[in-house]
Amino acid sequence: MHAMQPLHPFKVHVLLDLRPFGLDVSLTNTALALLLTCGMTTLLLTLLLQGRKLIPDHRQLLGEMYFNFIRNLTVNNIHEHGERYVPVILTLFTLIAGSNLIGLLPGSFAPTTQIVVTGTLAVAVFLYTIYLRVRLHGWRCVLTFVPHGIPVFLMPLMIPVEMMSFLARPVSLAVRLFANMTAGHTVLGVIAFFGLLAPWYVQWVPLSLSVALLGVEVFIAAIQAYIFCVLSCVYIDDAIHPHS
Amino acid sequence: MTRLKGNRSHSHQWGLRVGTEIVASTMIGLGAGYMLDGWLGTRPWFLLLFFGFGVAAGFINLYYVMGLDHKAGDGTR
Numbered sequence: 087m088h089a090m091q092p093l094h095p096f097k098v099h100v101l102l103d104l105r106p107f108g109l110d111v112s113l114t115n116t117a118l119a120l121l122l123t124c125g126m127t128t129l130l131l132t133l134l135l136q137g138r139k140l141i142p143d144h145r146q147l148l149g150e151m152y153f154n155f156i157r158n159l160t161v162n163n164i165h166e167h168g169e170r171y172v173p174v175i176l177t178l179f180t181l182i183a184g185s186n187l188i189g190l191l192p193g194s195f196a197p198t199t200q201i202v203v204t205g206t207l208a209v210a211v212f213l214y215t216i217y218l219r220v221r222l223h224g225w226r227c228v229l230t231f232v233p234h235g236i237p238v239f240l241m242p243l244m245i246p247v248e249m250m251s252f253l254a255r256p257v258s259l260a261v262r263l264f265a266n267m268t269a270g271h272t273v274l275g276v277i278a279f280f281g282l283l284a285p286w287y288v289q290w291v292p293l294s295l296s297v298a299l300l301g302v303e304v305f306i307a308a309i310q311a312y313i314f315c316v317l318s319c320v321y322i323d324d325a326i327h328p329h330s
Numbered sequence: 331m332t333r334l335k336g337n338r339s340h341s342h343q344w345g346l347r348v349g350t351e352i353v354a355s356t357m358i359g360l361g362a363g364y365m366l367d368g369w370l371g372t373r374p375w376f377l378l379l380f381f382g383f384g385v386a387a388g389f390i391n392l393y394y395v396m397g398l399d400h401k402a403g404d405g406t407r
Contacts, residue, residue, distance in 0.1 A: 243386075250359050250380075250387035258354035265350075 092272045092279070096199050116203060119195045123184040131180065159312070163319035164326065171322055174214075179315045182207070186267055186307030190300065198267045198310075201260060208259035211318045218325040230328045259317055266310050270303050352388030359384015 102113035134149030142150060156176045161168035182198060189196020197203045219227035231248045232241070277299060281292035363380030367373040 246380075246383045247386045247390055250355050250362070250383050251391050253362075254351070254354040254358045254384075254387060254391070257357055258350040261354060262350045 092275050095195070095271060095275060096268060098200065115195045116197050116200050119188055119197045120185065120203070123181065123188050123197065126188070127180045127184040156315075159315060160319055163316060164323045167326060168319075171319070175315050175319060178207070178211070178318060179311050182263070182314055183308055183311035186310060187304065189267070189271060190303055190307065196267055196271060198263055199271055201264045204264040204267075205256070205260040207263075207314070208256040211259065211321060212256040215321045215325040218322060219328070222326060223328065227328065255317075255321060259314060263310050263314055266306060270306050274299055274303060348392060351391045352385070355388035355391060356381065356384040359387065 098114050098116050100112045100114055101118060104111045104113060131149065131152075134145055134152070138146055153176070156179055157169075157172050159179075160172045160175045164171050185197045185203070188194055189199065216227075219230070231245050231252065233244050233248060236244050274296060277292050277296045281289055281296060284292060359380040359382070360377065362384075363377035366376040366380065370376065
């Protein structure tokens, strides 16, 4: 019966009930998948970059290519001070791509199909950009909401609109990642279910389609992590160079 | 509002934002209006006003994304 509900794989359930001092810190399937993602990506990157040599072997080359990809992404989007933010973006990309990809394993769970996870990541980036604005520009950071070259009588209209557009950033970041991952996994589930329901002589059509879709999902998992990180870089750049 | 520094090779990155920009801004506007109405007891006036602000913010973001903003000195308007 569960297989007939396409949204069943996204249900959060408690695996280990933990309530020390009345505080609910239960281990859910989302938390377990996130912990597994952190563990596996850390292990993978450690293995790739262990025992570095001047002339790299294939393993080290793969790790360096990954690092250079993130470095180029960061430096191209954050002007002047891009190098400083490479660790943040590397961590963010690895966590999001790992969370997206771990959900493609049979019987696994993608943490990024939960709006609470994508929302937390988006709000963390948003708060970090606000912190950067305040640290770099002090009280002048509020001038971001005052658009240049606008007549004074339009200010009462334009300032709330600019504030809305600023506040929409974490929402658009969170919803984009959540919606893409949930939609992808739902389509995979529905197509696979069609394959199970179909008569044996046409079963190959939906089942082979689901294999092809799985390939597309791997691509989408990487693309969505890339988009999240590019936009995070753009917002950080905006915090460093407002009105540029 | 940021925009890339006139580098055409990066313009595709702005395309990535377009999809959810209007939806997110409208959601924020509706949420703010709904909360203000609940607080001040003026339903539905702030909801309507902030809905307008939200949609306008979405379109302004799109306007920036498309590179139509009038940056001083670059002549684009």
